Amino acid sequence: xxxxxxxxxxxxxxxxxxxxxxxxxxxxxxxxxxxxxxxxxxxxxxxxxxxxxxxxxxxxxxxxxxxxxxxxxxxxxxxxxxxxxxxxxxxxxxxxxxxxxxxxxxxxxxxxxxxxxxxxxxxxxxxxxxxxxxxxxxxxxxxxxxxxxxxxxxxxxxxxxxxxxxxxxxxxxxxxxxxxxxxxxxxxxxxxxxxxxxxxxxxxxxxxxxxxxxxxxxxxxxxxxxxxxxxxxxxxxxxxxxxxxxxxxxxxxxxxxxxxxxxxxxxxxxxxxxxxxxxxxxxxxxxxxxxxxxxxxxxxxxxxxxxxxxxxxxxxxxxxxxxxxxxxxxxxxxxxxxxxxxxxxxxxxxxxxxxxxxxxxxxxxxxxxxxxxxxxxxxxxxxxxxxxxxxxxxxxxxxxxxxxxxxxxxxxxxxxxxxxxxxxxxxxxxxxxxxxxxxxxxxxxxxxxxxxxxxxxxxxxxxxxxxxxxxxxxxxxxxxxxxxxxxxxxxxxxxxxxxxxxxxxxxxxxxxxxxxxxxxxxxxxxxxxxxxxxxxxxxxxxxxxxxxxxxxxxxxxxxxxxxxxxxxxxxxxxxxxxxxxxxxxxxxxxxxxxxxxxxx
Numbered sequence: 001x002x003x004x005x006x007x008x009x010x011x012x013x014x015x016x017x018x019x020x021x022x023x024x025x026x027x028x029x030x031x032x033x034x035x036x037x038x039x040x041x042x043x044x045x046x047x048x049x050x051x052x053x054x055x056x057x058x059x060x061x062x063x064x065x066x067x068x069x070x071x072x073x074x075x076x077x078x079x080x081x082x083x084x085x086x087x088x089x090x091x092x093x094x095x096x097x098x099x100x101x102x103x104x105x106x107x108x109x110x111x112x113x114x115x116x117x118x119x120x121x122x123x124x125x126x127x128x129x130x131x132x133x134x135x136x137x138x139x140x141x142x143x144x145x146x147x148x149x150x151x152x153x154x155x156x157x158x159x160x161x162x163x164x165x166x167x168x169x170x171x172x173x174x175x176x177x178x179x180x181x182x183x184x185x186x187x188x189x190x191x192x193x194x195x196x197x198x199x200x201x202x203x204x205x206x207x208x209x210x211x212x213x214x215x216x217x218x219x220x221x222x223x224x225x226x227x228x229x230x231x232x233x234x235x236x237x238x239x240x241x242x243x244x245x246x247x248x249x250x251x252x253x254x255x256x257x258x259x260x261x262x263x264x265x266x267x268x269x270x271x272x273x274x275x276x277x278x279x280x281x282x283x284x285x286x287x288x289x290x291x292x293x294x295x296x297x298x299x300x301x302x303x304x305x306x307x308x309x310x311x312x313x314x315x316x317x318x319x320x321x322x323x324x325x326x327x328x329x330x331x332x333x334x335x336x337x338x339x340x341x342x343x344x345x346x347x348x349x350x351x352x353x354x355x356x357x358x359x360x361x362x363x364x365x366x367x368x369x370x371x372x373x374x375x376x377x378x379x380x381x382x383x384x385x386x387x388x389x390x391x392x393x394x395x396x397x398x399x400x401x402x403x404x405x406x407x408x409x410x411x412x413x414x415x416x417x418x419x420x421x422x423x424x425x426x427x428x429x430x431x432x433x434x435x436x437x438x439x440x441x442x443x444x445x446x447x448x449x450x451x452x453x454x455x456x457x458x459x460x461x462x463x464x465x466x467x468x469x470x471x472x473x474x475x476x477x478x479x480x481x482x483x484x485x486x487x488x489x490x491x492x493x494x495x496x497x498x499x500x501x502x503x504x505x506x507x508x509x510x511x512x513x514x515x516x517x518x519x520x521x522x523x524x525x526x527x528x529x530x531x532x533x534x535x536x537x538x539x540x541x542x543x544x545x546x547x548x549x550x551x552x553x554x555x556x557x558x559x560x561x562x563x564x565x566x567x568x569x570x571x572x573x574x575x576x577x578x579x580x581x582x583x584x585x586x587x588x589x590x591x592x593x594x595x596x597x598x599x600x
Contacts, residue, residue: 026253029263031295039066047122049569049589050306051244056593070265071118084388089126095119106478121245129234129391134579136224137417145574147545148555159590161185170195170239180220188247190237203502204395225419234391239384267467269319282564290468309537309571313342342460346576350450351530354511362443363430397425407485420578423490449490452578541571568592
């Protein structure tokens with residue numbers, strides 16, 4: 001589901017996102033307020049991973065923890081709290097790093113908005129809430145690539161069950177047959193099915209069940225086999241977003257051994273000494289702005305870098321950790337030779353397929369008419385129910401390309417195994433506007449198609465030595481034959497699905513440039529103008545075996561060639577999973593917390 005852009009309603013949504021936002025008394029926003037400049041652990045970034053680490057480490061009263069977050073508080077920001085308003089956070093809002101990509105050669109040199117969360121909760125506070133942990137195969141591949149079986153699913157499964165739990169939909173309706181409670185845990189992140197079943201849900205399920213193996217029904221995509229069609233599961237509890245901030249951080253802000261500093265950007269890590277010939281990085285420099293005085297804090301034990309797949313490599317390179325020639329060219333002294341820093345960026349390309357439908361129940365009129373929007377918002381403010389208490393997505397499908405497809409005569413299957421998908425379809429009961437605006441009339445269904453096992457890779461590089469300058473982000477979207485074949489397969493699957501009997505009389509026609517494309521070449525050409533990012537960057541500080549020549553961290557998440565520094569976020573994932581990335585990050589961070597506790 002992509003950003004909403006719809007005239008008067010867009011203005012109304014912008015006003016909602018700009019709701020005043022004041023930090024809680026439990027948070028600091030100025031270094032002078034900190035009670036000390038020495039902590040046992042310093043966590044950089046209060047996102048999906050950082051908040052897990054801070055929460056779990058402070059369970060031990062002997063550990064003192066400081067979290068440094070560049071963004072603002074999430075409290076009182078309706079665009080964060082209200083599930084349906086998630087798209088209004090992107091792009092260019094007060095709660096995002098408003099990055100953009102370099103021109104994407106395979107997308108006709110288009111520059112894409114590339115926002116990341118700049119708020120407590122990080123991107124878990126601004127994502128579109130879809131929750132998928134991925135197949136067991138994904139984690140077994142981590143174990144193989146790192147040479148450490150502790151990253152296999154059997155070893156990681158307790159951390160999945162520890163991180164999230166299934167809760168009832170906000171309207172309390174029965175979800176029997178659409179989810180398997182035993183496949184869920186007892187952790188703080190709340191996960192639920194839609195609390196307002198749409199006109200799509202029954203059609204999606206019946207089409208899947210009638211299709212046999214073409215579109216297999218999957219009662220619960222968290223079962224270990226993620227392939228199939230099912231009703232969307234979202235990080236929503238009681239009609240409100242459940243993020244790493246609301247679920248992990250907020251409940252523990254009163255702990256005396258936890259301090260959280262917001263509105264301050266980490267400018268670099270400072271070498272604090274050496275052990276043998278190994279540099280020690282246990283100091284962190286930060287400032288609220290480029291012109292402000294910089295402050296340094298010290299970690300007694302270690303620094304945990306959880307700034308995400310864009311922020312983490314940027315901070316490493318600013319600190320002299322990366323490719324020596326690149327750093328020297330920018331006037332940065334090279335301290336540690338780690339050329340993999342910022343390399344191997346992967347993300348899921350996504351685009352919208354539109355269908356004009358015979359209905360007046362889609363959310364299109366909500367986005368066109370401020371009076372309808374305001375009534376839905378008032379209902380949510382009253383009891384968190386209705387359209388606004390639900391995520392924009394209704395249903396999802398993770399599907400595989402047939403094993404005898406022509407692409408596999410020249411390309412090895414890039415998935416982790418038979419339980420992982422090549423592409424995804426996400427249904428929305430309305431027009432999800434991105435590169436083209438919502439039409440002034442008509443009612444639509446959107447199927448967003450994404451390549452979830454891409455082979456294209458890119459990079460994050462420094463634009464300058466200025467820590468307040470945005471880095472150069474190049475995901476390399478759509479640059480391989482496989483990615484093009486997978487997106488073509490996804491479009492054909494979406495069309496085939498919507499031509500099934502359950503949709504007769506409901507679907508009128510395809511719509512838009514992608515819908516008008518008929519031949520394979522025409523569909524791929526249209527995709528070059530339609531693809532954007534699903535905002536799932538990974539792998540820019542990859543985990544690898546300790547003695548491997550590639551990678552940035554070892555299987556204990558310690559930065560290679562450095563003492564006192566660990567990375568815990570999506571950047572360490574060795575290869576992008578066929579899943580929305582927030583659940584894998586929670587699992588990763590829960591295990592990392594135990595690793596850190598055991599080390600100290």
